[in-house]
Amino acid sequence: MDDYVITVLSNIGMISFVALSAYLLLLTGVISFGQQAYFGLGAYAAGAATAMLLLPIWAGILIGACVAGLMAALVGALTLRLRGLYFSISTLAFAEMVRLVLLIVEVQVEVDGELVGPAGAEGFHDIRWMFERDISLGEFMLLIYALLALVLVALLLIERSRLGSIFRMLGSDDLLADMQGLNVVGYRVLAAGLAGVLAGIGGALYAHFTTYVEPQFFNVMLGVHALAYGLIGGLGTAFGPLIGVAIDVGFLEAVRFIQGYRMIVFGGLVALLLIFMPRGLLDEERVHRLKARFRRRGDAHAAGS
Amino acid sequence: MLELRGLSKHFGGVKALDGLDLSVREGEIFGLIGPNGSGKSTAINLICGVYAESAGTVRFSGQVMNGKAPHERLRAGIARTFQNIRLFPNLTVWQNLWVAQNSPRDVAAQGFLSRWFGATRRTRRELAELLELADLGHKGDELASNLAFGEQRRLEFARAAAARPRLLLLDEPAAGMSRQEIEDLGGRIRGLRDSGVTILLVEHVMELVMGVTEQIAVLNFGKKIAFGTPGEVQRNEAVQEAYLGTSASDSGAAGEGA
Structure with missing residues (x-):
C-alpha cells in the first residue's frame, strides 16, 4: 500500500470515531x-501528554479519551435538560467556544531545547511520537483499526445490553421512558460522556497521525459530517455510521476528479437518501430482519449437522 | 392509598380539571368515567406526573407526589397504560418488557452488571412468565411494531405489570377492542388486582367499567358530579344528564357498552 491509500484509510478510521460518537447520541434522541x-x-490533551509530558502513547490516548469524556459529561449535565433544538444549539455554541479558546491558548514548554505545545492560531506542532520511535504510517493505521475494532465490539455489546435498549427507548419516546421509571437526563448524560470518550480517542489518534493539530480543523463541518454519517448509514447498528464514513471519505476520495464538487455530491447523496431511506441504509427494521435471517440460517445449520 | 385533594389543571383559561377530590383504597378497582373532554386523561397525567398541577395535591400511600418526575413516581409504585397504544416500536417485545423492570425490588435484585448488561436467569424466567400470561409467548423476538393491535394492547398491559406497580392507571384499555377481547381484558384486570395491585380504570366502555369496578367517580367539565357503586352511579340523574345531554357522538360512545 502506498502512503496515499494508507492516509485515506487512516482518515476513514479516525473520522469513524467521531461518527460513532454522534451516532451514540443520535440513538438517545439528541442531535449534537x-x-x-x-x-x-x-x-490537544493527548498531544500534550506525549509531546510535553513525554508520556507513552497509550497514556496519551487514555488521557485524551478521559479529558474529552469528562468534559462531554459535564457539558451534558448542564445542557441536556434543554429540549430538542435548544440542546443542539447549545452543543454548537460550546464547540465554537472550545475552538476559539484553543485559538488563543499558548502553553509551551521546552523539550530538548525546543518549544513544544499549543501555540494559539499556529496550532500545536511537533507531536513527534511516531517519528521518534520510527513507526510507519502503516503500523499506525493498524493501531487505529485495532482501537476502532475494540470500540466497535464494545458498542455492539452495549447495543445487545439492557443499557442499549434504554438508549434506544430514549430515542424513540423519552416521555414514555420517563414514565417507565428511567431517569432520562441521567442516561443521556451517560451517553454524552461515552460519546465524548469515543470522539476523544479519535482526536488523540489524529494528533499523532498528522503530528500537528490546529483549531481550524475542529470546525462545525466536522460535527455536521459526523451527524450525516449516522443518518446516511442508519441508526439500526453501529456499522451504519461506519458505512456513512466509508461512502463519504472513501468513495469520494476515490473519485478525485469530482474533488471540487465533493460537497455538492455529498449533499445530493444525503438528500436522496433522506428521501428514499429516511432512516438510513441500515435502520432498525432492516437490521432486525437481517439478524432474524442469520439466526434462522444458524439454526438450520445446527439442525443439519 | 391514592388521595387527590382539590386537584386542578388549567390550560390557559380552560379548566381541564377543577378541584377534584378522590380517594382510592388499597386493593380495589376504581372506575373514573365521564364524557369526552371531562378531564379523565388529565387526571391520569397529573397522577403520574406528566403534567404539573395548577393547584391541589396528589398523595400516594401517605407521600406527597407533587413536583416528582414521572420516573420517581414509577419507582414509588405508580404505573400506567395509554389510551393510544404507546410502545417502543423499534425494540423487540422482550426488550420492551425487559427495560420496564424498574421497581425498587428489581433494581436491588438485578445488581449492577445484570441491570445494565445481561439478564439474569431469574429475570429471563420472570419475563417468560409475563409473556405467557399475555399470550405472547412465541412473539418475544418480534419487533413491537410488527404486532397486531390486540397483541400490542396485551404487551402494554404486560409491560405495566413488569414494573410491579402498587397502583396501575389504565387509560381506556378497551378502546377499539371486540366484545370477546373486552371480556378477556376484564379477566386480566381482575387477575392483576388479585395479585395485589390497586387499579384506577378510566374507560368509556360501560360493559367493562360496570363489570369490574367496585367504586366509580363520574367527571363532567373537570368536576366530580357523582360517586358510588356501579349501581348507584347508573341510577344517578346528574350522570344520565351529563351523558345524554351532551353531543350525539359522546352519548353514542357511552351508550355503546351499556
Missing part, C-alpha cells in the same frame, strides 16, 4: 452539532 469539540480536546 458539537462532537468535533471533543475530538479537538482529545487531540
Whole structure:
C-alpha cells in the first residue's frame, strides 16, 4: 500500500470515531452539532501528554479519551435538560467556544531545547511520537483499526445490553421512558460522556497521525459530517455510521476528479437518501430482519449437522 | 392509598380539571368515567406526573407526589397504560418488557452488571412468565411494531405489570377492542388486582367499567358530579344528564357498552 491509500484509510478510521460518537447520541434522541469539540480536546490533551509530558502513547490516548469524556459529561449535565433544538444549539455554541479558546491558548514548554505545545492560531506542532520511535504510517493505521475494532465490539455489546435498549427507548419516546421509571437526563448524560470518550480517542489518534493539530480543523463541518454519517448509514447498528464514513471519505476520495464538487455530491447523496431511506441504509427494521435471517440460517445449520 | 385533594389543571383559561377530590383504597378497582373532554386523561397525567398541577395535591400511600418526575413516581409504585397504544416500536417485545423492570425490588435484585448488561436467569424466567400470561409467548423476538393491535394492547398491559406497580392507571384499555377481547381484558384486570395491585380504570366502555369496578367517580367539565357503586352511579340523574345531554357522538360512545 502506498502512503496515499494508507492516509485515506487512516482518515476513514479516525473520522469513524467521531461518527460513532454522534451516532451514540443520535440513538438517545439528541442531535449534537458539537462532537468535533471533543475530538479537538482529545487531540490537544493527548498531544500534550506525549509531546510535553513525554508520556507513552497509550497514556496519551487514555488521557485524551478521559479529558474529552469528562468534559462531554459535564457539558451534558448542564445542557441536556434543554429540549430538542435548544440542546443542539447549545452543543454548537460550546464547540465554537472550545475552538476559539484553543485559538488563543499558548502553553509551551521546552523539550530538548525546543518549544513544544499549543501555540494559539499556529496550532500545536511537533507531536513527534511516531517519528521518534520510527513507526510507519502503516503500523499506525493498524493501531487505529485495532482501537476502532475494540470500540466497535464494545458498542455492539452495549447495543445487545439492557443499557442499549434504554438508549434506544430514549430515542424513540423519552416521555414514555420517563414514565417507565428511567431517569432520562441521567442516561443521556451517560451517553454524552461515552460519546465524548469515543470522539476523544479519535482526536488523540489524529494528533499523532498528522503530528500537528490546529483549531481550524475542529470546525462545525466536522460535527455536521459526523451527524450525516449516522443518518446516511442508519441508526439500526453501529456499522451504519461506519458505512456513512466509508461512502463519504472513501468513495469520494476515490473519485478525485469530482474533488471540487465533493460537497455538492455529498449533499445530493444525503438528500436522496433522506428521501428514499429516511432512516438510513441500515435502520432498525432492516437490521432486525437481517439478524432474524442469520439466526434462522444458524439454526438450520445446527439442525443439519 | 391514592388521595387527590382539590386537584386542578388549567390550560390557559380552560379548566381541564377543577378541584377534584378522590380517594382510592388499597386493593380495589376504581372506575373514573365521564364524557369526552371531562378531564379523565388529565387526571391520569397529573397522577403520574406528566403534567404539573395548577393547584391541589396528589398523595400516594401517605407521600406527597407533587413536583416528582414521572420516573420517581414509577419507582414509588405508580404505573400506567395509554389510551393510544404507546410502545417502543423499534425494540423487540422482550426488550420492551425487559427495560420496564424498574421497581425498587428489581433494581436491588438485578445488581449492577445484570441491570445494565445481561439478564439474569431469574429475570429471563420472570419475563417468560409475563409473556405467557399475555399470550405472547412465541412473539418475544418480534419487533413491537410488527404486532397486531390486540397483541400490542396485551404487551402494554404486560409491560405495566413488569414494573410491579402498587397502583396501575389504565387509560381506556378497551378502546377499539371486540366484545370477546373486552371480556378477556376484564379477566386480566381482575387477575392483576388479585395479585395485589390497586387499579384506577378510566374507560368509556360501560360493559367493562360496570363489570369490574367496585367504586366509580363520574367527571363532567373537570368536576366530580357523582360517586358510588356501579349501581348507584347508573341510577344517578346528574350522570344520565351529563351523558345524554351532551353531543350525539359522546352519548353514542357511552351508550355503546351499556
